[in-house]
Amino acid sequence: MLKAKILFVGPCESGKTVLANFLTESSDITEYYPTQGVRILEFENPHVTSNNKGTGCEFELWDCGGDPKFESCWPALMKDSHGVVIIFNADTPSHLKEIEMWYSCFVQQQLLQDTQCLLIAHHKPGSGSDRGSLSLPSPLNKLKLVHSNLEDDPEEIRLEFIKYLKNIVNSVSESRDREEMSIIT
Numbered sequence: 372m373l374k375a376k377i378l379f380v381g382p383c384e385s386g387k388t389v390l391a392n393f394l395t396e397s398s399d400i401t402e403y404y405p406t407q408g409v410r411i412l413e414f415e416n417p418h419v420t421s422n423n424k425g426t427g428c429e430f431e432l433w434d435c436g437g438d439p440k441f442e443s444c445w446p447a448l449m450k451d452s453h454g455v456v457i458i459f460n461a462d463t464p465s466h467l468k469e470i471e472m473w474y475s476c477f478v479q480q481q482l483l484q485d486t487q488c489l490l491i492a493h494h495k496p497g498s499g500s501d502r503g504s505l506s507l508p509s510p511l512n513k514l515k516l517v518h519s520n521l522e523d524d525p526e527e528i529r530l531e532f533i534k535y536l537k538n539i540v541n542s543v544s545e546s547r548d549r550e551e552m553s554i555i556t
Contacts, residue, residue: 373428375539376451380477381458382469383437386493390458391434393521394532406436409448419536428540449477454487454539461492461505461518471508485514487542489535494520
């Protein structure tokens with residue numbers, strides 16, 4: 372069975388933990404508590420299998436705290452990750468400036484492909500979820516951007532996340548196949 376490690380990163384109070392719990396069908400959190408360091412959620416998704424072998428995939432979702440005081444831990448968090456989901460609060464203007472730093476540290480420095488990254492503009496309950504065009508910084512405007520509103524349309528984000536997981540599984544499977552071929556030849 373394939374295993375894939377996905378990081379949820381982004382600024383403080385962007386909704387990473389709420390989305391992580393929703394997408395992995397874990398417990399609901401009603402009060403805000405900043406994530407200290409990292410939370411690791413293990414899950415399987417029956418809608419996601421490895422294309423060439425039809426086997427399932429186990430996922431580790433690493434819900435990373437957004438506080439810069441944890442920056443010294445980031446290299447350890449990034450080790451052996453297969454994908455990065457950058458989550459930001461679309462209603463907080465400072466988050467748009469911060470997500471470029473998250474992209475640089477967690478995607479570019481790891482040499483991940485843009486298909487291994489997903490950008491989620493999370494709209495908190497009661498925010499009105501304005502889906503107007505966001506002006507993203509240059510390197511980010513080529514990433515897949517998904518709007519998330521668990522109040523209005525929770526299934527939309529679930530479906531987009533499943534598509535993303537399928538991309539990650541294909542990437543992990545192709546990488547494993549290349550590794551096996553290099554051993555054979």
